[in-house]
Amino acid sequence: MTSLTTRPVAVDITRLVTRLRHPSPSGIDRVDLAYARHLLAQEGERFGLVATALGPRVLDRTEASGIVEAVAAGWAEDGKAEADPVYRALAARIEGGAGAVATGPRTVGARARRLIQARATRRILGGRPASALPRRSLYVHTSHLRLDRPERFDWLYDRSDVRAAFFVHDLIPITHPEYGRPGEAGRHAERLRTIGRHAAAILANSHDTAERTRAHLRRAGLAPPPVAVGHLGVEPAFGPAGPSVTPDRPTFLVCGTIEPRKNHLLLLHLWRALAERLGPETPRLVLVGRRGWEAENIVDLLDRCEAIRPHVVEVSGLSTHGLAALMRGATALLMPSFTEGYGIPIVEAAASGLPVVASDIPVHREIGASFCDFLDPLDGPGWARAVTTLAEPGSAARAVLAERLLGYRSPGWPEHFDAVSPLLDRCEPAMSPG
Template identity: 70%
Template sequence: MQRPTAFDLTRLVTRLRHASPSGIDRVDLAYAHAFLGHREKSVGVVSTAVGPRVLPREEALSIVAAVEAGWIEDRPADEDPAYRRLAARLGAPVPGEAREPAGKPGSAARDRRLIQARTVARILARSRPIAALPRDSLYLHTSHLRLDKPGRFDWLYDRRDVRAAFFVHDVIPISHPEYGRAGEAARHEVRMRTVGRHAAAILVNSEDTGRRTLALLDAWRFPRPPVAVGHLGVEPAFGREGPRLHPPRPTFLACGTIESRKNHLLLFQLWRVLAERHGAATPRLVVVGRRGWEAESAIDMLERCPGVTAHVIEASGLSTHGLAALMRSCTALLMPSFTEGYGIPVVEAAASGLPVVASDIPAHREIAEGLARFHDPLDGPGWLAAVERLMEAGSPLRADLAGRLEGYRPPDWPAHFAAVGPTLAAL
């Protein structure tokens, strides 16, 4: 007999004001569908300043639906204005005309804020105190949100009948504090200690994340809960079939927020050298991701280095279908990160048939051994040689890497839940 499930909706409520989902949002959404959508004995839980509140399943599902509607993820690539603008810059225009969202500029953002305000009011009006949570519930928290506020989880001390499972996405702010914002290492330690105090089980996206999480709990003398590893599912939009561009020259792709951990500075240094060597024949580099923190040197190159400004294009706001079409159109994905919890662009690219060159780190080895070409993230000459070999007409290296992807089946969400299901059922 299944336990009643209490899914923590707090992050999804906060994401009502955002136009597109992050990687953690996608995990939240997948779990919401799996547990709220398919288990009748389920409820939502929202952390508020006045304590946790319990929402009936129907109310919780309406919040999930509102979030999905705001993200507009089903828009085809050729109707995505960001994709069309990028295609024009690459010299590969998309046929037809883009369908811009109805309403005045900025109206969509205002509408999302209004929906969020109404949703918060509805939660306060229609929810019930945590005492209303069914006995012997499984509490699922699949984001890191609010874990840095331990008091928000003190209710678990009073509800000893509830078993809690937490999803740990990474411990990078602790293991690699140099790549985070000031103070983030201390905040993440608080989050992980909250997990250590309350977790009856921990869910992770990779073996590497699991090892690092248990090492922290051991160092802090917390008991070791069972850890379930489930690789994250790739969205169905990523595949070999579908629209694609035909850029007039080799075009490489880098995905991720521009921050020091992602090692964009290495790529921009490479592109300066490539521009000096190849002039007008220099390949393009498309960087999909917004500008982040602690990345002044990389941003300086984006703005002031002639070789970079001439051949590197920043792109943000792409829909899922737009990114999938771009992946089908490029020469290779370059992923030189110093550390990752998982590395979803690697498997999205592989699913799309896009050759991958990735940094030689444990997470990348785990998800792409035998598929990708690996280089140390500090091996500038190695990365440069790989790019120059891939940009050649009829590149043997590109043919080899593309051949490795024949028959590749990416992780999907059913496989993820099959992997973590036994651990949750054992609770």
């Protein structure tokens, strides 16, 4: 693996600090955590940087690592599936038991997280200004946080010797504004302008995201810097071996925040039709993820449609090991999204030996061409046929999809860092501030 020890590195941990309030991580949080741990563990001069209203504050390796590990401990992601009460309640239900699925925090309560955050805040306020960074440092920002507030990055004008690298997760608010909150397209465009002004390098999770980023920057009159693509790492918890649920009937999964672009509405209407036709023989659909924004129509079906109530289960706050155990015992993963920046559940499912049916969009082709079945996200009859066929006893269609996964090796974080480190190691400061 290419080393970055030839220069000092400051990794932005601002988002991780804000996530001390949350009991479970999002996809971007996992990327932030992986980068923070990777960079802070390397030899050489390493720092954490936190953006504050008073300007950036630089923490030494020990202080930064302490905050990062406090966040990770609060998420309780490293425990076994059986230790996760959310998983235990879900397993009991889908294996034939009754009762609601548990949601919410598992081990670290809200009061404890507030105390941890208070201690972190004191450490941050005692940090040094950006001027304390060694000359020719590399600054790595792996979330979209605060990029829509360009003044938070003005310090990079004063430190023109510092190389800045930014991670772009997606351009969905710009390319598909109908799926975001009002005003989000403008905020995301501002984030991309901030990156365009300061970046000596851009990191992307897929070639699709990389190309969309280059094209947007060119349209905005900004010359794209070099871009490195690294597919996101799959956590070691995902694999064919390990604990597994044993559902009492065919059970399909859909993973991700419940919001319109994920196309839950198609699946819920499909399940209503299946319930009317099959009654008690209807397969089960498990929705893994919290409820998001602009999802009123989806929520109406979940809360008020009696036809799907016995067959659709919501679960949030599920641990990584709990999700892996669920994937090992399910029938298939369904990913009918209209758009994605990456689609990590697809490769997590593949690593766990779970067949995948996904929407036919470029990034799904990029990461799953060798094993997915693809359907147009608007092809309701096609999705209905796929679910019905895969749910059949001894399904030949499912056997074919499962066979495609034999020998599949999912990307890991070491491979991700192998892909992006050469660019980070050679990137030079931007030619001009704007």
